[in-house]
Amino acid sequence: MTDPSPSPRLQRRSIFKATGLITAGAAGLPAVAACSDIASQEGTAQVTEGFDFLPTYKEWPLPVEPDLVGEPPNHPSAFTSYPEPAPAVTELPSGSGTYELTVPIWGDTPSSDDPYYAAVADAWGGTKIDLRHADGNTYADTSVQWLKANEYGDAIQLFGWMLGSHSNFRETVVNNFYDLTEVLKGDIAERWPLLAGLPSASWGQSVWSRDPDDPDTAGIYGIPMNYSGGQGNGILARVDLMEAANLAMPTTVEELLEVCRAWSDDANGKWAFAGLDWFVGQWFGLGGTDGWNWDPEQQKMVNNVERPEFTEMLTFRRTLWDEQLLHPDAPTGTLDPGAMQEAGTVLFTQDNLVRWNDFNLKVKRGEAEGEVAPLPALAANGREPLVYMSAGVDGWTFLNKDLSREQVEEFLDVANWAAAPYGTTEYQLLQYGVEGEHFTIGADGSPVYTELGSSLIQAPINYKQLCGQVQTFLTGDPDMVAKRFEYNASIKDYAAENAFEGIRIEGPADFKAAGSTLWDQQQDIAYGRAELSSIPEMVETFMSNGGENARQYYTDAYLSAHGE
């Protein structure tokens, strides 16, 4: 029988040759690699204070004073009644341009031909801003690619927490966005009085540098959103269920654990939590910037993972899992804790505090039963509580660098209009829409969204974050405003210290990558897939794969910022 293939048989020599080539190539990798370093993976630190090119601050007098006076930004003032709105912009600019603004949306995309958009455009002078809604759940990650491809229209809104998805965001900013410095520098109160009334810290936090080592290359690259503070997230408890079970509101982590044990009943489908992970660190005093805290004795940064409280925290989480105080499908991350709390199958939710308001308003409307309230500031082992608070701008509206100066000025006219605070007609139109269509005035004199207003204006971001307001307040249902005001007052003294106040710092890429894996490993321990005894090894791996380099980086940044 003949060989069906005329090609030569496998030859040992060929295999040796191929293997030799591959081996030589592999051996050569480190040598070639050593020729060059990867500069783009280094972190950046940007000072956000002390600039002489910011808009000159000129106080914009509020048309109405708040009913409850707090200590902004962590404890904002509040309105418990709805004031008669007054116009804020007296000289309306005339705009004729059309722009496209990319904004995130959580939920359904509203119809773009609703009269709301035309009414708002007319009110701010005619400039047409078309919204390009993009899914908020994936917005942070996908925005990286839109920006690199310059496919985001004329402007884009990014929240501060989204920057973590961008590697080297400074490079993205200075290459993509319009440098507003020359337009906004100095006294702008005549044309844009509301923008001049924004806190200088807002503008300072909108500064990036072309060269981080050269202060002269710094410039304003974004229109800041609201300057706010306080605690955005919390643990919401079904207080009515606790009362029914004769359980008191816990004041320490130990008491919380006892409440969880007393209430949970796995066999009968009752659990204390449907998920608890990112919030829990503060109960164990694990604060800092990106996990780093300054140790004055050692004169260096210490990461949370190196502290014994880190092990305490993971032990607590593991206890919740082992004792079936956590829903068994919690690791999937696909549960809807809010719905489960509403149904009474879970007692606590790790939540945004906005839901506190939303839930209780649902109860008032008769759409749900029960009552929720946030847990107070907690701590374990008799320590002083610690509460994460972020005083700063919520985010920015960035303008495309391809716009002309005239177009930028027109956009700033709109931003000036949108900066009008609570108690103005501009704010009312922007936040509530047209009376009779999108809201009605309720019995207590406050605006109440209609069904259309709720889906079209209340839920989506639309233009509501186009620019921060000159001052922000607690507003809405008077009962809830009073409760939130009281809650903010009770926690403000526990605010976690920020060692990098006045600096925007972005860690090196290998540190971020190591952090991503560290989080996965924490989840493994918390859900019983790895043992608590593996923590030292996990910490060592984290430190050797980016943590130790980052320590030096954060230490240098801290010392340089504090003039040491």
Next chain:
Amino acid sequence: MATLQTTAPTEADHAPDRPRVRRKRTVAQRLRHDWPLLLLALPVVAHLMVFHYWPSAWNIIAFLDYSPYRPFWENPFVGFAWFERLFNDPYFTPALLNTLKFSAANLLFMFPLSIVLALAMNSIVSIRLRSAFQSVVYLPHFFSWVLVVTVFVQVLGSDGLISNWLMGMGGERLNFTSNPDTFMLLVWMQWAWKDAGWGMIIFLAALASINPSLYEAAAVDGANRWRRMWHITLPSIRPVIILLLILQIGGILSVGFEQYQLQRSSIGYQSTEVLDTFVYYQSIVGNQGESFGTAAGLFKGVIGLILILVANNIAHRLGEQGIYQKS
């Protein structure tokens, strides 16, 4: 001198010492002759150029410290630095091993399952039963992985249908969809439900091309059902089996993304991390950038190419066509 064959072949043309040759046509002649075929091929060639070869050329950024914000030529050359970082990453090797593990399982258990399904279906005589069976087994292919994973969690999850039934009977809560130890079985079940029926279709097409007279002749000679399958069916579909096997081997480092990513939080990264999820978490979530991801992709591509060439070569040596006919 060689001439074009214009008349009926003579006996002399078959003489072994006078091989028949054709005059080589010029490019212009070939263009004039083949232009309709070339025109038909043009869209595919354009598609390949734009969506495959041009992007492939950008693999070069695996050797650069690439930033889209500077002119391409200003990106510094860093040699194999990204590959070095990739291979030195402590989570790369576990991800590679997981990938190989899932690929091997797919190759060993899923590939034969599709053949078995095809053979089983081919033996169903009733056309109605056959179409019903075909629909049932291949329709899940069109479900997204999100749906497949959700169905499994709803049925087999710790708070799912079976778990709650067991609890109601006084039993223990089922720990299957969040158990790293049984993840391979779970993955196999998901594959079997979603893709075994789809994989069967190509084998069915191959089975349909077998000449029925072979079976009739074998039956006359007294061959039973198993003998017919062993001596007629399997040899007839062998080229297709080999072709698909080679393609499967070429994609050994690509086991998919969604199935593992969706179950990562419930099972844990150690059991679910494959090369594609590793690249996503390190490159996109971990912010290591495009060059790092490209280096990982290039690594996968080169290994895949080597494997496919080796497998194809072996197929040729075993007398099979492989992925192309040897000239």
